[in-house]
Amino acid sequence: MGTGYQQVAAELRAAVDRGVYPPGSRLPSESELARSYGVARGTVRQALATLASDGLVSTRKGARRLVLGQQRLQGFNELRSFSEWAQALGETPGGRVVALVRRESTPAEAEQLGTGRVYHLTRVRLLSGRPVMVERTAYPERIGALVAGMDAGHDSITARLQELGVVFANAAHTLSAVVASAEDARLLDIRPRAPLLRELRLSTDADGVALEWSEDRYLGQAVAFTIHNSVHQNTLIRGLA
């Protein structure tokens, strides 16, 4: 059930979804919500911050919060693995290992993961059977040794690593567009030179130690990422970061 503000946030979210607060309407004031939920105003503010971060409500100083709508697309607010991500979209995640090699790191990999040997995994990722992404991940030796023992076709590597005590804490994503290489095209069953959305991702643990460096190439037609924005300089917000 989570903490207090998480419960309040969940109930507010549900209320918006149920149409209690339809898009375009205004939420009750923080004080009213605090009274009706029996919590302090600060707790309500923390809950509302999570809604704002998801783009569900808009905030303006002096005016009650505006309900924007009950959109639900996959955003970046949570750090999620492909498997979790797929499940959140209501699809069945899958994978097929193309290659897993242990080799000396390239200069680019060494810059991110440090010099030495790396395990390099190439996987095709499936959404309900359809290939939608090619994943090329370099793991430092310590992590790669664990990954090598897994069934990367079925398991969520992130979940398995978590069970083994390897926790992903932070990630930096960089998005751009590239053309499909011959291999990409073969793996995704598309024409060569088709456009792909490229995501470079460096994941680290809580100590800032790099755990994986990955280049993912998504089918432009099948997948999209969403982000919500506000001019509002601050307002304690949740999630992302």
Place this chain on the structure above:
Amino acid sequence: MGTGYQQVAAELRAAVDRGVYPPGSRLPSESELARSYGVARGTVRQALATLASDGLVSTRKGARRLVLGQQRLQGFNELRSFSEWAQALGETPGGRVVALVRRESTPAEAEQLGTGRVYHLTRVRLLSGRPVMVERTAYPERIGALVAGMDAGHDSITARLQELGVVFANAAHTLSAVVASAEDARLLDIRPRAPLLRELRLSTDADGVALEWSEDRYLGQAVAFTIHNSVHQNTLIRGLA
């Protein structure tokens, strides 16, 4: 100079940049920072939330904050126009109007902006003289009438609209990849079928009224977007949505 926590955040940011807290090191505790800046702990927490949202520090319950590094790429935390965005990157923004027409809205436009006539603006956006983006924006009639009177080649439309009392408050972005159309290729001076990063953007004012619906196509090679992530469910964070 802004509010208290903004000043604290700016000073902490500067301290990280100056190397007072090098990457990999740990920040002083919230209590120590509060004492040394002469503010309450809550204020320090609010400042630290903004740093975390920029991916500058990582937080873990029970442990002091870890300094990740002084990266500085363009993120989504602020709602920025192309012009502001370019300037933040140290480049000179530019633009060239390809077409500005007033016409009946397409079904897709009507869904976002409401039925009726729209002004449709096609622009090539330049970064220090190089074309990097094609922008196709639909404005509702009221806004479009204002835009039509501007010098869209030189002015920042967003800035000019702001002067006229039209304030952009929220935006929802959706990112995917597409191939350059013949027109895209001609405007950006690239080969047809080159990969482009597509950003669909719906901007609204503080009342949730749509102000523009735009499809921007970025040169994949020239531009990249970055996002930072953390498993941390909450932590009051700033900026983004």
Place this chain on the structure above:
DNA sequence: TCTCGACACTTGTCTATACACGTAGTAGCC
């Protein structure tokens, strides 16, 4: 009728305090 000012309301910022719970180092025990 229109404009402007007063006022109640609302959100943003800040302080102070308290407790829960995770972290990390230490000391003691086997």
Place this chain on the structure above:
DNA sequence: GGCTACTACGTGTATAGACAAGTGTCGAGA
């Protein structure tokens, strides 16, 4: 030496109260 339990510390959550500043409404006055 190595393991465990304890303990000091630090962050997360929550409360209560205060003031600043923006919003919107209503009423008085021109």
